[in-house]
Amino acid sequence: MRNHHYNRIILVITLMSFLAVGCDNHPINELTEDLADEFEAVDTGKENEKEEEEEKEEEVKEIIGTMTAKVNESNFATPDFLELTGAGVSINKGYYFLQISGFDVELGLKKAQYILLSIFGKDFNSVKSGSEWNTIVEDVLVGGALAAYSENIDTDDNDNTSSTLDVLEKVYIKITSIDHEKQLLSGEFSFSGKNKDTGKTYVVTDGTFKNYKYTITNN
Known part of the structure; x- marks a missing residue:
């Protein structure tokens, strides 16, 4: 003008x-x-x-990542207009630790839901489209994956509590695309487990994460 x-x-x-x-x-x-x-x-x-x-x-x-899934058949989705997702890679002596996370605040912060995916392995540069993990980590040097789910529960007395999947029974994570130069990745996942105190079970299916921008930290 x-x-x-x-x-x-x-x-x-x-x-x-x-x-x-x-x-x-x-x-x-x-x-x-x-x-x-x-x-x-x-x-x-x-x-x-x-x-x-x-x-x-x-x-x-375009690079704001999104995560979707079904938790006990209920929809989980991060908003596509807020950065409530994150991904980071920590590398130490050739071994890597990748974390991918997302928040669903559709019902408000008092009922927020959270999913965290973790992958352990050797040589992050070898991770490619099609790489997958279905073994629960018992030894980080051997590699594998972990997953967690947590939800806030809004009680009648306004005393917020949370319920967490802290006993993981099954996990599956797959990378469907990754760009090591632009540091972008997408993938799919599913996992299940229960809360050790209440015994409540959680089944997470149809999980996807798309266009996640990740950071790399060398230790």
């Missing part, structure tokens, strides 16, 4: 043009043309910068 200062310059250029009417080779004509070209280039540059900024904003929106 041309600003007020730009419009004033154009007005001056126009007046200069009228003063030089009838003098085709008058220096003012050449100056007028040069100034007009320069300001047109500036205006075009600003428009291009605006378009580039809009494109960058769209790219940022």
